[in-house]
Amino acid sequence: MVLRAGVQLSVRSLLRRMFWARLVLVQAVLGTLCAVAIAAVPWTDRGVPRVVFWVGLVPTLLTIWFDRPRTR
Incomplete structure (x- = not known):
């Protein structure tokens, strides 16, 4: 593929x-791959897409948690 x-x-x-910046790029790629996997594969069990969803979402939530400023 030529860009x-x-x-x-x-x-x-x-x-x-x-x-x-690199972390956000990796998270965007991971989220896109998880979304494509959920949408493209005809799942028979609802548990697998739920796990794929959380696999894509947890790194983003962890980044939000660790990046916010701490005030005491």
């Missing part, structure tokens, strides 16, 4: 940034 030059520069720039 346009502007898209390539944007992705490279994003990957060179700090840890949080």
Whole structure:
């Protein structure tokens, strides 16, 4: 797959940034893959899509939890 030059520069720039930018990119890819897996596969059991949903959501929730400022 060939991407346009502007898209390539944007992705490279994003990957060179700090840890949080890379983490968000990985979470976006994971969430997209989980959504495609839930939508594309004809599931017979409701438990499997529920597990896939949480696998995609838990890393994002953990990032929100650990990134917010702590006040005491």
